[in-house]
Amino acid sequence: MSQAVPPLLSVRPSRALVDEKFSVLVENLPPGCPVTIRSLYQSEDKDFWEAYGHYVSNHKGTVSVSEDISLGGTYTGKEAMGLLWSMRPIPGSRKGLRLRKKDTCAPMLVTISVYSGHGDVRDQAPLASALVERWHVAPGVQRIEITEKGVRGTLFLPPGPGPFPAMLDLWGGGGGLQEYRAALLACRGFASLALEYLKSNDTKPKGLDMKYFETAFEIIRSHPQVIPDRVGIIGLCFGTLMTLSLAAECPTIKPRCIVCISNIHSKSNENTIQEFPQEIPEKYNKIHMMEDVVVWRDMGLAVLEVGHPKVKVGNIDCPMLLINGTDDQNWPTVEVASDIIKTMREAGKESLVTRLDYPDAGHLIEPPFSPHFRAANFMLHGTKKKVMMLWGGKTKPHADAQEDSWKKILSFLQLHLYGAPSLKANL
Amino acid sequence: MAVPPLLSVRPSRALVDEKFSVLVENLPPGCPVTIRSLYQSEDKDFWEAYGHYVSNHKGTVSVSEDISLGGTYTGKEAMGLLWSMRPIPGSRKGLRLRKKDTCAPMLVTISVYSGHGDVRDQAPLASALVERWHVAPGVQRIEITEKGVRGTLFLPPGPGPFPAMLDLWGGGGGLQEYRAALLACRGFASLALEYLKSNDTKTATVCFVQTAFEIIRSHPQVIPDRVGIIGLCFGTLMTLSLAAECPTIKPRCIVCISNIHSKSNENTIQEKYNKIHMMEDVVVWRDMGLAVLEVGHPKVKVSEVGNIDCPMLLINGTDDQNWPTVEVASDIIKTMREAGKESLVTRLDYPDAGHLIEPPFSPHFRAANFMLHGTKKKVMMLWGGKTKPHADAQEDSWKKILSFLQLHLYGAPSLKANL
Numbered sequence: 001m002s003q004a005v006p007p008l009l010s011v012r013p014s015r016a017l018v019d020e021k022f023s024v025l026v027e028n029l030p031p032g033c034p035v036t037i038r039s040l041y042q043s044e045d046k047d048f049w050e051a052y053g054h055y056v057s058n059h060k061g062t063v064s065v066s067e068d069i070s071l072g073g074t075y076t077g078k079e080a081m082g083l084l085w086s087m088r089p090i091p092g093s094r095k096g097l098r099l100r101k102k103d104t105c106a107p108m109l110v111t112i113s114v115y116s117g118h119g120d121v122r123d124q125a126p127l128a129s130a131l132v133e134r135w136h137v138a139p140g141v142q143r144i145e146i147t148e149k150g151v152r153g154t155l156f157l158p159p160g161p162g163p164f165p166a167m168l169d170l171w172g173g174g175g176g177l178q179e180y181r182a183a184l185l186a187c188r189g190f191a192s193l194a195l196e197y198l199k200s201n202d203t204k205p206k207g208l209d210m211k212y213f214e215t216a217f218e219i220i221r222s223h224p225q226v227i228p229d230r231v232g233i234i235g236l237c238f239g240t241l242m243t244l245s246l247a248a249e250c251p252t253i254k255p256r257c258i259v260c261i262s263n264i265h266s267k268s269n270e271n272t273i274q275e276f277p278q279e280i281p282e283k284y285n286k287i288h289m290m291e292d293v294v295v296w297r298d299m300g301l302a303v304l305e306v307g308h309p310k311v312k313v314g315n316i317d318c319p320m321l322l323i324n325g326t327d328d329q330n331w332p333t334v335e336v337a338s339d340i341i342k343t344m345r346e347a348g349k350e351s352l353v354t355r356l357d358y359p360d361a362g363h364l365i366e367p368p369f370s371p372h373f374r375a376a377n378f379m380l381h382g383t384k385k386k387v388m389m390l391w392g393g394k395t396k397p398h399a400d401a402q403e404d405s406w407k408k409i410l411s412f413l414q415l416h417l418y419g420a421p422s423l424k425a426n427l
Numbered sequence: 428m429a430v431p432p433l434l435s436v437r438p439s440r441a442l443v444d445e446k447f448s449v450l451v452e453n454l455p456p457g458c459p460v461t462i463r464s465l466y467q468s469e470d471k472d473f474w475e476a477y478g479h480y481v482s483n484h485k486g487t488v489s490v491s492e493d494i495s496l497g498g499t500y501t502g503k504e505a506m507g508l509l510w511s512m513r514p515i516p517g518s519r520k521g522l523r524l525r526k527k528d529t530c531a532p533m534l535v536t537i538s539v540y541s542g543h544g545d546v547r548d549q550a551p552l553a554s555a556l557v558e559r560w561h562v563a564p565g566v567q568r569i570e571i572t573e574k575g576v577r578g579t580l581f582l583p584p585g586p587g588p589f590p591a592m593l594d595l596w597g598g599g600g601g602l603q604e605y606r607a608a609l610l611a612c613r614g615f616a617s618l619a620l621e622y623l624k625s626n627d628t629k630t631a632t633v634c635f636v637q638t639a640f641e642i643i644r645s646h647p648q649v650i651p652d653r654v655g656i657i658g659l660c661f662g663t664l665m666t667l668s669l670a671a672e673c674p675t676i677k678p679r680c681i682v683c684i685s686n687i688h689s690k691s692n693e694n695t696i697q698e699k700y701n702k703i704h705m706m707e708d709v710v711v712w713r714d715m716g717l718a719v720l721e722v723g724h725p726k727v728k729v730s731e732v733g734n735i736d737c738p739m740l741l742i743n744g745t746d747d748q749n750w751p752t753v754e755v756a757s758d759i760i761k762t763m764r765e766a767g768k769e770s771l772v773t774r775l776d777y778p779d780a781g782h783l784i785e786p787p788f789s790p791h792f793r794a795a796n797f798m799l800h801g802t803k804k805k806v807m808m809l810w811g812g813k814t815k816p817h818a819d820a821q822e823d824s825w826k827k828i829l830s831f832l833q834l835h836l837y838g839a840p841s842l843k844a845n846l
Contacts, residue, residue, distance in 0.1 A: 005650065006587065008614045008837055014563040015440035028837045109564065113585075129585035131565030138439040139534065140556030160538075160554035162431065189433045227430065418433055418453045 007035075007061075009114050009128040017187055018108070018134045018180075019368045019406055021080055024065035026114050026128070029057040035127075036073065036115045037065060039083040044102050047094065049371065051075065051087040054118045063114075072118065075396070083112060084134075084369040085399035090122075096377035096388050099370060104156075104183040105143060107133035136183040143183070146193065151216045153195040154179045156186035157225055165230035165256075165417035166191040166220045168213075172237030172262070174378065175199060181234070184367055188410055190232075190417065193220050197242070213246055217253050230417045234259040234409070237331070237363065241265060244311040244340075247318060257319045257416035259409055262328060262363050263336040266300075267309045293375050293390045300331040304339065313340050314347035321354045321412045323405045325361025329392030333363070356408060358401030362393020368403040432460075432486075434539050434553040442612055443533070443559045443605075444787045444825055446505055449490035451539050451553070454482040460552075461498065461540045462490060464508040469527050472519065474790065476500065476512040479543045488539075497543065500815065508537060509559075509788040510818035515547075521796035521807050524789060529579075529608040530568060532558035561608040568608070571618065576639045578620040579604045581611035582648055590653035590679075590836035591616040591643045595636070597660030597685070598623065599797065606657070609786055613829055615655075615836065618643050622665070633668045640669065640676050653836045655737075657682040657828070660750070660782065664688060667759075670739075671731040680738045680835035682828055685747060685782050686755040688732065689716075690725045709794050709809045716750040720758065732759055733766030740773045740831045742824045744780025748811030752782070775827060777820030781812020787822040 008027045016022055024037060038052035053070030055063045066080040075082030089097050101108065110133075113126035137143070140159025146152065154177065158164055167190045169182040175198035182192035195216050221228045233255045235243035240260035245267075246253045322340065324333040334357050344350050358365070364373060378389035393401075433452045441447055449462060463477035478495030480488045491505040500507030514522050526533065535558075538551035562568070565584025571577065579602065583589055592615045594607040600623035607617035620639045644651045656678045658666035663683035668690075669676050726732070741759065743752040753776050763769050777784070783792060797808035812820075 005590065005653065005837055006585070008833065009585065010614070013438045013441055013445065014612075015558075015560070016438055020438065027833070125586055127586075129565075131563070131584050133440075133564050135440070138556075139558050140554075159556050160431070160434065161550060161552075165430070187439075189435070230430065414433065414452070418430055 006128050007114060009112070009130050011112050011130045011132050014130065015107070015133040015135065017138060017184065018136055018370070019184055021066075021369075022132065023080065024083065024112060026055075026057070026063040027061065029061040029063065031057060031059045031061050033057045033061070034116075034118050035063060036118055036121045037063070037083065038113050038115065038121060038126075039087065040111045040113070041087065041108060043097075043099055045097075047097055048090045049087040049099060050090050051083045051085075051371075052121070053079070053082055077396075081369045081399075081403075084110070085371060085402070086395060087371040096375065098364075098373050098376040100178060101136060101180045104136040104179045107135045110134060136180050136187075138187040141183065141186045143179075146219065148219060149215050151195070151212065151219055153177065153193050153216060154182065155191065155193045155220070155223070156183050157191050158186050158189050162191070162225035163227045164189060164191040164225060165232070165413075166193070166223070166226040167413070167417075168192075168217055168220055168231065168233045168255075169194045170197070170213075170233065170235035170239030170242050172235075172239050173198065181367055185234075185413075188413075190413060191220070191223065191226050198238075210245060210250060213242055214250055214253055217246065217255075230256050230419070232257045232259070232413060232417055234261070236261040236365070238264060241267070241311065244313055244316070247320075248312050248315040255318055257321070257412065258316075259321045259323070259412065261323045261365050261405070262331065263322055263324055263333045263340065264300075264331055265311045265313065265336055265340060266303050267311065292388050294378075294387045295329050295390045297329045297332055297392075301335065304332060304335060310339070314343045314349070316344070316349070316352070319352050319354070319412070319416050321356070321409065323356045323358070323365060323409070325358045325363065325365060325393055325398065325401055327360045327392040327394060327397075328363045329390040330363040354412065356405060358397065358405065360394045360397035361401035362398055363391040364393075365398075365401055365405055368406045369399070370402065372398040431553050432539055434537070434555050436537050436555045436557050439555065440532070440558040440560065442563060442609065443561055443789070444609055446491075446788075447557065448505065449508065449537060451480075451482070451488040452486065454486040454488065456482060456484045456486050458482045458486070459541075459543050460488060461543055461546045462488070462508065463538050463540065463546060463551075464512065465536045465538070466512065466533060468522075468524055470522075472522055473515045474512040474524060475515050476508045476510075476790075477546070478504070478507055502815075506788045506818075506822075509535070510790060510821070511814060512790040521794065523792050523795040525603060526561060526605045529561040529581075529604045532560045535559060561605050561612075563612040566608065566611045568604075571642065573642060574638050576620070576635065576642055578602065578618050578639060579607065580616065580618045580643070580646070581608050582616050583611050583614050587616070587648035588650045589614060589616040589648060590655070590832075591618070591646070591649040592832070592836075593617075593636070593640055593643055593654065593656045593678075594619045595622065595656065595658040595662030595665050597658075597662050606786055610657075610832075613832075615832060616643070616646065616649050623661075633665065633673065636665050636669055637673055637676055640678075653679050653838070655680045655682070655832060655836055657684070659684040659784070661687060664690070667732060667735070670737060671734045678737055680740070680831065681735075682740045682742070682831065684742045684784050684824070685750065686741055686743055686752045686759065687716075687750055688726045688755055688759060689719045708807050710797075710806045711748050711809045713748045713751055713809075713811075717754065720751060720754060726758075732762045733768065735763070735768070735771070738771050738773070738831070738835055740775070740828065742775045742777070742784060742820075742828070744777045744782060744784060744812055744817065744820055746779045746811040746813060746816075747782045748809040749782040773831065775824060777816065777824065779813045779816035780820035781817050782810040783812075784817075784820055784824055787825045788818070789821065791817040 054072040075086035115121035177196035182194035185192040477498040479497040500511035540546040602621035607619035610617040
């Protein structure tokens with residue numbers, strides 16, 4: 001009496017960068033057999049995240065996640081990467097979690113397993129399992145901690161002799177030092193500096209002095225492996241305020257191009273909303289509390305309407321890529337983008353702007369295949385108070401926005417920072 | 428400042444039997460460049476390969492899509508930068524590239540240089556680093572030393588149980604793990620067996636290999652009736668002997684690469700010694716092998732190959748200079764036909780391939796250093812093969828081996844409705 005043969009599960013490639021796709025294939029199943037394919041990941045904070053899809057094998061006994069339709073689970077439809085972007089914490093987890101890699105030099109280890117049937121598989125033994133590595137750094141990428149002239153950040157250099165075009169990478173009001181996007185940009189050929197400009201535990205945030213950012217930009221620009229006239233800036237959320245300010249108001253900083261994700265252009269010295277109530281007390285009650293979730297969007301609209309000081313974007317002379325989600329609940333970023341474009345049009349510079357409004361995407365538009373968080377824990381600056389912040393977005397459209405925007409960002413940067421080479425015939 | 432070209436190799440981490448795409452962008456149009464690979468082996472020798480390309484009007488070179496106009500390989504060859512590698516000028520002679528530490532990747536540097544001249548003294552325009560692995564994440568490596576058997580077992584990731592393979596190399600001896608590691612990446616629990624120690628003058632016995640087979644078969648994560656054997660060169664003699672002569676060993680299928688079926692107690696045959704050519708400084712055993720065949724030297728005997736009841740895959744190169752392996756395959760098939768079992772045999776004769784048909788994309792060695800057993804004498808052995816056809820044979824045979832094993836060891840599942 002012979003033993004049942006397990007199905008043959010393969011995930012290719014088994015080691016990849018986080019913005020690369022994989023193919024999950026199950027062979028050697030009986031034909032027409034219902035199975036569940038599940039991903040499981042234990043984060044650096046020790047929480048478990050999972051995603052799963054329900055499939056039925058074809059007459060050859062095969063399931064291909066890239067080719068077949070998921071009939072249910074955390075994602076449906078033909079979704080090659082659904083096992084990553086539809087992940088969420090397992091039942092019983094702490095609330096309001098967000099997944100962000102801290103140690104960029106070690107891979108994420110994700111287990112992909114196949115189970116029999118479409119029921120609750122968590123107590124079943126899998127039929128087969130594979131382990132997959134997802135990396136933020138490619139072989140040869142160098143990680144260099146920067147602490148000079150008071151600037152704190154991490155520089156990632158691509159492999160090879162260089163010199164390279166470069167990027168200054170600015171995250172948002174959450175603060176701290178987030179390296180993962182800069183690491184990925186280095187994998188794609190851009191020397192990238194992730195800058196820490198709001199410490200997470202600062203109860204008195206530094207007056208956000210533009211000098212700090214200018215110094216950071218200079219540090220990159222003067223690095224021996226960076227081409228000084230090919231430095232761009234990428235910012236998200238509060239980081240876009242910084243990006244626009246640098247490009248518009250600092251005469252010594254001339255980024256070659258800028259990328260603004262989830263645009264904010266209303267000035268504020270601190271990443272708190274304390275200023276706004278002083279100016280518009282009658283609008284303060286515009287902050288929603290929906291159940292326990294903080295929603296800032298309408299306050300942002302009020303700030304726009306009342307004509308609160310904005311960055312003088314009409315001074316910007318470089319190409320800009322504006323990326324926003326129409327379901328952003330944190331700030332009215334689509335309206336901000338329209339206002340930026342209106343200003344650029346009045347200055348005769350509309351042709352510099354590319355705008356991408358992603359339907360039903362939320363505020364936190366991150367590199368591809370990372371999970372979506374409609375709401376998550378957020379530490380209000382200067383208060384040490386943790387709230388549940390509503391970011392917005394519907395999971396599938398948000399995942400699509402992350403995947404598409406990343407491709408658009410990379411080709412935008414390649415065009416403007418690697419540029420047209422035929423003029424430089426020095427090869 | 429001139430902007431460098433943008434070089435990308437995808438994927439940057441892969442298994443050694445997986446392909447990559449090398450793309451160079453941002454070159455001036457119509458620009459001649461050299462793309463070169465460089466690898467420093469565990470023995471500290473440098474290996475290189477290179478191709479000459481010209482960018483298109485978009486300023487792009489794609490190794491997968493474009494033609495190499497010269498170098499160590501020509502034509503449209505996505506993987507030429509690996510399989511056409513050879514030691515750099517000035518290296519020691521007769522080198523062979525075989526990975527010892529299977530758990531660490533090969534680190535290969537791919538660079539792009541200006542022009543088609545000698546690039547070794549130039550600074551590259553751009554460089555990328557690529558990892559080539561023999562183990563996938565989750566594959567376990569277990570050293571086996573039980574019942575006198577020495578080997579390394581590789582288990583695929585997952586709960587199992589798994590079909591399994593016994594992996595037998597050839598007369599070079601020692602413990603070569605890399606093919607068993609790759610088989611584990613593809614779902615087969617695989618035991619690489621050391622049955623000829625490099626400095627052992629004593630003979631290997633079928634009995635020893637039989638014990639190894641038992642060890643795999645009885646492993647808790649192995650499906651006992653789904654164990655096969657793969658052998659190369661002297662290892663095929665062992666494989667055929669096990670399958671034909673041991674009633675308790677019933678492999679589910681066997682793979683024989685570079686077939687030898689003439690029995691020998693030692694890996695030399697004194698009476699035919701004068702048939703060994705010396706071509707310049709290179710030892711050629713092929714004609715001796717032919718003479719052995721002709722003289723009817725005891726083979727895994729006629730009736731005994733005919734005893735084999737399992738599917739067999741015979742893989743040989745027509746330019747094999749070490750042994751007349753194609754003639755041996757024909758002899759095996761003749762015997763199987765006489766026994767009414769020809770349908771069990773699949774034969775693949777690769778034109779202009781040599782003796783050392785290894786996993787894909789590894790370099791080809793027409794001749795290499797070889798330690799003669801029992802003598803401690805090192806000679807330059809001629810293995811044969813022309814580089815490009817040999818590389819093709821390695822790539823195609825590996826795919827055929829994997830699908831043969833998947834068919835016979837994973838088998839037809841519809842009969843097993845236990846899911």
